[in-house]
Amino acid sequence: MPELYFDERRPAMSPAARLAGAHYPVAVIGGGQAGLSVSHCLRERGIEHIVVEAHRAGHEWRARRWDSFCLVTPNWQCRLPGYPYQGDDPDGFMVRDEIVRYLEEYVAFSRPPLAEGVTVTGLRRASRGVFELTTDHGEFTADQVVVATGPYHTPAVPRMAERLPAPVAQVHSSGYRSPDRLPPGAVLVVGSGQSGCQIAEDLHLAGRQVHLAVGGAPRVARFYRGRDCVAWLDDMGHYARTIDAFDDAGAVRMRVNHYVTGRDGGRDIDLRAFARDGMRLYGRLTGIDGGRLEFADDLKANLDHADAVAEGIKDAVDAHIAAHGITAPEEPRYVPVWEPSGPPPALDLTAAGITSVVWSTGFRRDHRWIEVPAFDGRGYPMHWRGVSSVPGLYFLGLPWQYSWGSGRFEAVGRDAEFLAGHIDASRRLADVCGTLTGAPAELAAALPIG
Ligand SMILES: Cc1cc2nc3c(=O)[nH]c(=O)nc-3n(C[C@H](O)[C@H](O)[C@H](O)COP(=O)(O)OP(=O)(O)OC[C@H]3O[C@@H](n4cnc5c(N)ncnc54)[C@H](O)[C@@H]3O)c2cc1C
Numbered sequence: 001m002p003e004l005y006f007d008e009r010r011p012a013m014s015p016a017a018r019l020a021g022a023h024y025p026v027a028v029i030g031g032g033q034a035g036l037s038v039s040h041c042l043r044e045r046g047i048e049h050i051v052v053e054a055h056r057a058g059h060e061w062r063a064r065r066w067d068s069f070c071l072v073t074p075n076w077q078c079r080l081p082g083y084p085y086q087g088d089d090p091d092g093f094m095v096r097d098e099i100v101r102y103l104e105e106y107v108a109f110s111r112p113p114l115a116e117g118v119t120v121t122g123l124r125r126a127s128r129g130v131f132e133l134t135t136d137h138g139e140f141t142a143d144q145v146v147v148a149t150g151p152y153h154t155p156a157v158p159r160m161a162e163r164l165p166a167p168v169a170q171v172h173s174s175g176y177r178s179p180d181r182l183p184p185g186a187v188l189v190v191g192s193g194q195s196g197c198q199i200a201e202d203l204h205l206a207g208r209q210v211h212l213a214v215g216g217a218p219r220v221a222r223f224y225r226g227r228d229c230v231a232w233l234d235d236m237g238h239y240a241r242t243i244d245a246f247d248d249a250g251a252v253r254m255r256v257n258h259y260v261t262g263r264d265g266g267r268d269i270d271l272r273a274f275a276r277d278g279m280r281l282y283g284r285l286t287g288i289d290g291g292r293l294e295f296a297d298d299l300k301a302n303l304d305h306a307d308a309v310a311e312g313i314k315d316a317v318d319a320h321i322a323a324h325g326i327t328a329p330e331e332p333r334y335v336p337v338w339e340p341s342g343p344p345p346a347l348d349l350t351a352a353g354i355t356s357v358v359w360s361t362g363f364r365r366d367h368r369w370i371e372v373p374a375f376d377g378r379g380y381p382m383h384w385r386g387v388s389s390v391p392g393l394y395f396l397g398l399p400w401q402y403s404w405g406s407g408r409f410e411a412v413g414r415d416a417e418f419l420a421g422h423i424d425a426s427r428r429l430a431d432v433c434g435t436l437t438g439a440p441a442e443l444a445a446a447l448p449i450g
Pocket of ligand 1 (some may be wrong): 029030031032033034035052053054055056057058059060061070071072073118119120121148149150151152194195369396397398407408409410
């Protein structure tokens with residue numbers, strides 16, 4: 001493997017000294033699993049680059065996950081380039097600190113040229129085609145840039161949060177840590193995607209009275225007919241489907257994740273069972289008027305929809321088993337253990353003893369610092385497989401960038417490998433033609449080494 005380390009070419013210096021006024025063939029922005037993956041792939045091709053990370057590598061997993069957090073995807077799906085999951089529990093689910101350790105081991109293994117503690121605040125394209133990057137440690141330039149800053153930037157909290165009475169503590173799911181870090185009393189969790197459901201369970205298991213505003217997220221069973229549903233779906237080719245196979249790519253990319261958990265070896269999240277055991281469920285939160293909260297009349301529809309999706313996935317597994325003559329144990333289908341009744345209740349915060357609200361309402365993208373015309377009318381990057389409409393500018397780690405696993409551990413490595421090939425081809429072609437043309441990856445091997 002060629003030794004083209006930044007550290008070896010440019011001796012150890014502070015991030016500021018490394019960057020200010022420097023020029024790199026490639027700049028990778030973000031040192032999460034996506035940035036680290038493409039760095040490894042670039043290094044394997046001998047392409048000098050730098051990875052600029054605002055905090056520490058793996059920051060999101062360290063700083064924005066709660067204490068009991070664990071993967072919902074099985075460990076065997078963690079397959080970063082050159083470094084697949086190394087542990088002895090491939091069917092298990094790493095907890096937060098194990099995920100952080102996995103990424104630390106990956107850094108030790110692939111030794112990326114990291115400049116940590118440096119935030120890129122501006123990205124422009126100069127007239128001569130070179131990218132100019134402004135950071136809080138000075139400016140530098142690069143021929144090509146990979147934006148690997150993650151899919152989840154700014155916590156999205158609805159403006160109605162401002163109407164909550166002052167004594168009620170509020171936290172976004174990315175800031176939630178553990179039940180004992182919230183003030184004593186009942187807790188309202190708003191949102192029932194993966195984060196909302198898992199946080200509601202975390203609080204419920206700790207004995208807190210939980211009120212949960214349930215939205216339209218679907219769910220999936222953890223296990224069915226003897227295996228993890230993820231394993232069945234993998235066999236069925238679900239994760240190999242690429243975005244090109246869908247007519248409505250934009251809608252697919254906006255899909256909400258199915259809720260399920262990997263906690264304690266993995267299990268379903270059954271909100272009806274939580275309700276039976278004392279959790280209070282409501283429909284979507286629609287209004288806050290002083291200490292009084294109002295909800296849509298959609299709790300039954302939302303629970304029914306989540307169950308229908310889970311049962312539909314089981315139907316597909318049954319069909320797969322039958323079509324391939326697979327021997328698998330029979331399993332009874334889910335029977336709802338609780339039903340909502342009556343009109344949607346209003347909720348009086350004081351009467352219910354609610355002292356905190358956890359907003360599990362997702363994130364917004366923030367690419368405003370990228371001052372390059374590479375976005376569509378909704379602010380979504382215009383790209384195919386991460387190759388943007390601007391030659392030399394790439395995105396990595398977007399949900400459904402190319403397949404289901406693009407924004408996850410499962411396929412970020414495959415996307416990184418593809419981009420590294422593209423970057424390689426473009427750089428070689430630039431050497432021949434004198435300009436970045438956005439050369440297809442297949443050309444790389446045929447072109448002279450630049
Ligand atoms: C609650 C939750 C649960 C998840 N569970 C799973 C799961 O079970 N399995 C799975 O495979 N995936 C899961 N994911 C999805 C995905 O794996 C993570 O979001 C993962 O963190 C994405 O990695 P990334 O490298 O693309 O982005 P990130 O991890 O977000 O990394 C981006 C990095 O870029 C840095 N950065 C951002 N802006 C700048 C800038 N301007 N300058 C310099 N640095 C910058 C950040 O500090 C950060 O370190 C989950 C996500 C969430 C939010």
